[in-house]
Amino acid sequence: MYHLALKMLLGDRAKFVMLVGGLTFATLLMTQQAAVFFGLLTWTTSHMRNMRAKLWVVDRKVEQANELKALRDTDVNRVRSAPGVAWAVPVYMTIQSAKLADGNFKPVQLVGLDNTTLIGRPPVILQGRLEDVRLPNAVILDELGVKRLSAGRAKPLGLGDTFELNDKEARIVAICRADRHFFGYPYTYATYTQALQFAPKQRKMLSLVLAEPAPGWTLAAAASSIEAETGMKAYTEDELFWSTIWWYFRNTGIPVAFMSIILLGLIVGTTISGQTFYAFVHENLRHLGALKAMGASNGLLARMLLVQSLTVGFLGYGLGALMVTAFGRSVLARGEPPFMMPWQLPVGTFLAVMGICCLSALLGIRKVWNIEPAIVFRG
Amino acid sequence: MQASTQLAVHIRAVTKTFGTGEAAVRALKGVDFDARQGELLMIVGPSGCGKTTLLSVIAGTLDFEAGEVEVFGSSLHGMKPREVTEFRKRHVGFIFQQFNLIPTLTLIENVCVPLLINGTGWRIAEQKATAILDRLGLQGRGHELPRNLSGGQQQRVAIARALVHEPRLVICDEPTSALDKDTGALIMELLRDIARHPDRTVIVVTHDNRIFKHADRLTEMEDGRVQRVHDQAGNSGENGGSSLFPPSPKLIT
Numbered sequence: 001m002y003h004l005a006l007k008m009l010l011g012d013r014a015k016f017v018m019l020v021g022g023l024t025f026a027t028l029l030m031t032q033q034a035a036v037f038f039g040l041l042t043w044t045t046s047h048m049r050n051m052r053a054k055l056w057v058v059d060r061k062v063e064q065a066n067e068l069k070a071l072r073d074t075d076v077n078r079v080r081s082a083p084g085v086a087w088a089v090p091v092y093m094t095i096q097s098a099k100l101a102d103g104n105f106k107p108v109q110l111v112g113l114d115n116t117t118l119i120g121r122p123p124v125i126l127q128g129r130l131e132d133v134r135l136p137n138a139v140i141l142d143e144l145g146v147k148r149l150s151a152g153r154a155k156p157l158g159l160g161d162t163f164e165l166n167d168k169e170a171r172i173v174a175i176c177r178a179d180r181h182f183f184g185y186p187y188t189y190a191t192y193t194q195a196l197q198f199a200p201k202q203r204k205m206l207s208l209v210l211a212e213p214a215p216g217w218t219l220a221a222a223a224s225s226i227e228a229e230t231g232m233k234a235y236t237e238d239e240l241f242w243s244t245i246w247w248y249f250r251n252t253g254i255p256v257a258f259m260s261i262i263l264l265g266l267i268v269g270t271t272i273s274g275q276t277f278y279a280f281v282h283e284n285l286r287h288l289g290a291l292k293a294m295g296a297s298n299g300l301l302a303r304m305l306l307v308q309s310l311t312v313g314f315l316g317y318g319l320g321a322l323m324v325t326a327f328g329r330s331v332l333a334r335g336e337p338p339f340m341m342p343w344q345l346p347v348g349t350f351l352a353v354m355g356i357c358c359l360s361a362l363l364g365i366r367k368v369w370n371i372e373p374a375i376v377f378r379g
Numbered sequence: 380m381q382a383s384t385q386l387a388v389h390i391r392a393v394t395k396t397f398g399t400g401e402a403a404v405r406a407l408k409g410v411d412f413d414a415r416q417g418e419l420l421m422i423v424g425p426s427g428c429g430k431t432t433l434l435s436v437i438a439g440t441l442d443f444e445a446g447e448v449e450v451f452g453s454s455l456h457g458m459k460p461r462e463v464t465e466f467r468k469r470h471v472g473f474i475f476q477q478f479n480l481i482p483t484l485t486l487i488e489n490v491c492v493p494l495l496i497n498g499t500g501w502r503i504a505e506q507k508a509t510a511i512l513d514r515l516g517l518q519g520r521g522h523e524l525p526r527n528l529s530g531g532q533q534q535r536v537a538i539a540r541a542l543v544h545e546p547r548l549v550i551c552d553e554p555t556s557a558l559d560k561d562t563g564a565l566i567m568e569l570l571r572d573i574a575r576h577p578d579r580t581v582i583v584v585t586h587d588n589r590i591f592k593h594a595d596r597l598t599e600m601e602d603g604r605v606q607r608v609h610d611q612a613g614n615s616g617e618n619g620g621s622s623l624f625p626p627s628p629k630l631i632t
Contacts, residue, residue: 001495004481004488011483290479293440295468296496297461373440373467376475377431377552 001296005304006311008284016312018276023316023353024323026269030262031324031341031349037258038345039338044248045241046179050187051091051111051120053210054219056240057226060233064247065240066182068093070204075232079209082229084217089114092195093207095185098145099164102152108145108165109185112195120210122189128159128174134191139165140174144335145186165198180335266352273316274360277309281364285371293373302365306358313357317350386449387548387580388414388437393446395432406432407443408603416547419574419581419593424600430584431552433600437582438471438550439463451547468496472541474570476553478533480525486512486536487521493544504543511539515569531562538569549573551583555590567593 010016047065048056057079059069079088092112097105113120113133121130122140133140141149141157149163150156157163162171165188178187190198196205211234213222223234235243249255281288288301324341331339390412397404406429414420414437422430435441436448439455448455451470455463472493473479480489490508495501512521515535525533534554541549551570555563567590574581574595583594591597597609 001492003501004484004492004495007488008481008483286479287481290473290475291492291496292464293438293467293473294493294496295464295471297464300496374435374438376473376479377435377440 001300001304002307005307008287009280009308009312012280012283015276015280019273019280019312020316020319022272022276023269023313023356024319026265026273026356027317027320027349027353028323029265029268030352031320031345032327033258033261033265034345034349035324035328035339035341036337037255037262038342039340040182040254040258041245041248042340043180043182043338045244046181047093048237048241048244049179050123051210052123052237053120054213054237055085055211055223055226056235056237057088057209057211057230057232058207058235060227060231062233064244066244067247068207070202071206071208071232072204073206075206075230076209078230079211079226079232079234082222082226084214084222084225086212086214087117087119088209088211089117089119090192090206091120091208091210092192092199092205094195094199095183096166096188096198098149098166098170098188100149100151101163104151106148106151107183107185108149108188109181109183110165110195110198111187111189112192113189115191115193118191122176122178122187124177126175126177128172130174132173133189133194135171135173136194137162137169137171138173138190138194139170140176140189141172142176142178142187144178144180144184145188146175148186166200168198170198180338184336266356269353270356270359273309273312273356274363277312277360278363278367280308281305281367285367286376288368289371289373289375292368292371293376298369301368302361305361305364305368309357309361309364310354313353317353320353321346321349385416386413387416387418387451388412388582389447389449390433390437391447393433393436393443393448395429395436395441395443406603407436409446410600410603410605412437412598412605414580414582415595416580417574417577418595419571419583420596420598421583421585421591421594422598422600423585423588423591424606426586428600429603430600434550434552434582434584437548438473439467468493469544470547472544472546472549474534474537474541474549474551474554476556478525478530478537478557480533480536480540482525485522485524486517486528486539489525489536490521490539490543493540493546497544499544507543508539511543512536515539529562530558531565534558534562534566535569538566538573542573547579549579549581551581551585553585553587554583555585555587560589563587563590 045065059071062069076088076090079085094110095107096110098108099105118130132138146157157172159172162169213219219236223236226234291301328339328341331337390410393407393410395407397406410433422433424430436443453466487505487508490512491504494504494507509521515538517535555566558566570581571593595611598605599607
């Protein structure tokens with residue numbers, strides 16, 4: 001009976017298209033917006049993926065990775081002296097202005113790495129040598145920086161080219177690939193000493209300390225030891241990640257804005273699907289009544305309606321997911337807007353769409369359940 | 380008891396009321412009714428007299444309040460809803476006034492429906508549907524949609540659907556009202572042939588006095604009760620009255 005149920009649905013082209021279209025739209029809206037939201041949240045923790053350290057030591061008031069409060073220069077030694085610390089290195093982070101060839105300015109995220117170890121270095125060097133960053137005035141620029149800072153030039157910036165960073169000459173010795181900054185600023189790496197030269201002098205210049213636990217110490221134990229010894233906040237990588245994410249949930253309207261759109265997708269999908277499917281059932285009530293008269297049980301009719309509803313759900317979800325994938329591929333190639341689709345997202349959307357379909361079918365089932373088969377004898 | 384088993388349908392003192400309070404309408408007021416195996420019986424009477432309600436009760440598609448309904452020896456009164464559904468599925472075939480063919484399904488698919496409901500596999504159902512369509516003069520048209528057929532052809536498909544699972548009771552609600560005279564006569568000839576099967580009973584509700592001649596017996600209803608039963612021999616039951624069979628046609632409205 002189920003293939004006949006599908007033929008009944010496919011025969012009503014207008015409603016079939018409306019159902020599939022509504023569910024495609026709902027899938028697209030929910031998945032795409034959620035993927036952009038997750039992408040944006042991922043951008044908030046880009047420092048962590050770009051620097052990759054097990055322990056992040058910051059001022060005790062710091063709650064998230066993008067809002068650092070400067071430490072005293074001597075704090076790095078206090079961390080090194082804490083029990084359970086294998087090593088600790090200073091990192092300087094600041095937003096500075098880079099001057100373009102056309103006279104405009106672009107902000108960049110300047111990262112000063114430990115002179116000796118270069119811990120916190122960019123994950124992928126595309127051109128040049130990492131070690132050359134120790135040369136005078138040397139910087140490593142990420143791909144986005146090359147694109148942004150090349151504005152007004154005859155050809156894109158490359159190795160050996162210079163640009164003005166906070167009124168000082170910076171020479172590009174390497175080009176790297178880095179995760180996108182939450183504010184969209186390019187990453188520019190220099191040694192710690194060189195970075196302090198680029199930036200205006202301030203009383204406190206140390207942004208954070210990256211550290212690793214000594215052998216035999218767990219992350220949690222080493223972090224507790226640092227906190228007890230220095231009075232600073234020591235985050236494990238995982239703790240800082242979630243602290244940053246939740247900070248944005250608590251302190252910005254971003255989650256509410258995205259959730260509203262995702263909810264809208266769910267409501268629109270449910271409304272279109274529910275209303276159209278109900279209309280389909282209503283128009284076919286006489287035929288369904290005839291089937292009931294012929295001996296089709298309520299259970300069989302309910303399963304037929306579920307098959308119809310879930311089939312359009314599969315189609316709508318498939319088309320929607322395909323469109324989101326195409327969107328994702330195009331934006332990932334461009335680098336923006338943010339986009340991240342963990343496997344849980346399509347699974348979640350799939351379940352939401354199936355939920356919509358079940359709800360739609362339920363409206364129809366309720367109607368069919370209550371009709372008397374004798375309806376077919378009425379004029 | 381002996382008579383009951385020889386009867387296809389045996390109804391005594393059945394009542395049915397629609398609505399409650401002042402809006403209540405008593406559609407059946409203690410109906411007594413019998414239909415024999417191997418006969419074509421028509422239920423006739425003016426609009427609102429309870430014909431369709433009685434047909435629905437016989438078919439097991441409508442509950443009744445009081446009385447006794449036995450179809451092929453099975454009492455519908457004691458059956459659970461699921462058992463009534465199972466009974467309809469196996470033993471009752473339906474022919475509707477407006478054919479009620481599903482417009483998006485082919486003729487074969489429409490005819491297959493009762494078999495599929497009964498759990499027959501698609502391949503066998505398709506073979507049986509094709510065979511019965513062929514028998515009813517619709518050879519080679521099984522893959523067409525109902526909209527491509529005339530009213531008479533559609534009603535033949537509906538008859539095929541009603542018979543394909545070989546039910547013992549065939550219920551027909553105004554089977555000729557949507558058809559012209561000649562086509563109606565052809566359809567009634569078909570139903571007449573179907574009723575010749577000794578183990579089968581065809582019950583037809585109709586207004587159309589042109590087809591009365593095809594009936595073995597006529598049950599005349601009025602105001603929720605059976606008034607008279609006429610047979611081809613001219614007998615009109617215990618209440619008497621003039622026969623409704625030709626040559627004394629009487630238009631019932």
